[in-house]
Amino acid sequence: MSAPFVTLAEIEAARDRTAGHVRRSFLDRSPTLSRRLGHPVHLKLEHQQITGSFKLRGATNAVLSLDAEARAAGLVAVSTGNHGRALAHAARAAGCRALICMSALVPQAKIDGIRAAGGETRIVGRSQDEAQTEVDRLIAHDGMTMVPPFDHPAVIAGQGTLGLEILEDAPEVAAVLVPVSGGGLVSGVAAAIKARRPEVRIIGITMERGAAMHASLAAGRPVEVEEQATLADSLGGGIGLDNRLTFAMTRALVDDMILLTEDEIAAGIRHCYREEGQVVEGAGAVGVAAILAGRVRVQGPVVAILSGGNIDRNDHRRLVCEGGP
Numbered sequence: 001m002s003a004p005f006v007t008l009a010e011i012e013a014a015r016d017r018t019a020g021h022v023r024r025s026f027l028d029r030s031p032t033l034s035r036r037l038g039h040p041v042h043l044k045l046e047h048q049q050i051t052g053s054f055k056l057r058g059a060t061n062a063v064l065s066l067d068a069e070a071r072a073a074g075l076v077a078v079s080t081g082n083h084g085r086a087l088a089h090a091a092r093a094a095g096c097r098a099l100i101c102m103s104a105l106v107p108q109a110k111i112d113g114i115r116a117a118g119g120e121t122r123i124v125g126r127s128q129d130e131a132q133t134e135v136d137r138l139i140a141h142d143g144m145t146m147v148p149p150f151d152h153p154a155v156i157a158g159q160g161t162l163g164l165e166i167l168e169d170a171p172e173v174a175a176v177l178v179p180v181s182g183g184g185l186v187s188g189v190a191a192a193i194k195a196r197r198p199e200v201r202i203i204g205i206t207m208e209r210g211a212a213m214h215a216s217l218a219a220g221r222p223v224e225v226e227e228q229a230t231l232a233d234s235l236g237g238g239i240g241l242d243n244r245l246t247f248a249m250t251r252a253l254v255d256d257m258i259l260l261t262e263d264e265i266a267a268g269i270r271h272c273y274r275e276e277g278q279v280v281e282g283a284g285a286v287g288v289a290a291i292l293a294g295r296v297r298v299q300g301p302v303v304a305i306l307s308g309g310n311i312d313r314n315d316h317r318r319l320v321c322e323g324g325p
């Protein structure tokens, strides 16, 4: 393969580098989902990560991989929220500044999270691409250092540390359900797991509304999709027309992609709360949602990554009180 894939060695180095800075999340068996699927289902409780999502792994590995000069210039990124919050936290821990640019579609709870973690925020336009234009300007004019949310080797390697933990805690796993947006998480997790256990199936999950990676895989090259409001807001945004890593890695390493409706995602959020006792955001609930919707076909134990928990508390309360399955 010609694409410069992130390697197992880089992921193992990321684990050593980030140890003590990120939390090793629990893997919990779900009796209700196991009964429903007919195979053991384990939930990787990564929404309990510091900053509320796995994004801290990639951001921390990227920041700790930078030299002192790049850090001192200040860090900048586009984010739908969780990467920004993670980068703000990682930057503060490393003693540098972080400025997060985002579109007006990002929920207020996520903006507040970034500010609480010590980050500065700037709202630009109504799409990730417009926010990216501002980041490009800050790099060119102010010499700031970009830490992108997914298409970067150190970020992918950081997310891949989740894959190492899954293999340690569930060595018998047959399939892993991974939420997909830009593909940094699924690329890292797949690289880690396939390097050791190539037969484990990696199943990417996303929403029907504005699934850029799915559209790109279908087209055979990165394409743009219209950004739409979705319960899985952390899965919105494009993969970048000049995508360097995650498109090729996802195409090569991911066995299957499942697309979910908004009702299916809502049912996933409700199940996580009512049956598992977990407050999980839409993007984090898609693995559970896919099992509930009867869309997952496997021959053995499954791990679903609950990737994040940063959902507006009022939105969450409305969803879980509304009734519905």
Ligand SMILES: *Cc1c(COP(=O)(O)O)cnc(C)c1O
Residues within 6 Å of the ligand: 053, 055, 082, 083, 149, 150, 179, 180, 181, 182, 183, 184, 185, 186, 234, 235, 281, 283, 284, 307, 308, 309
């Ligand atoms: C960013 C994010 C994802 C998707 O990760 P990618 O690396 O962009 O594919 C999934 N869930 C949550 C909670 C996220 O914040």
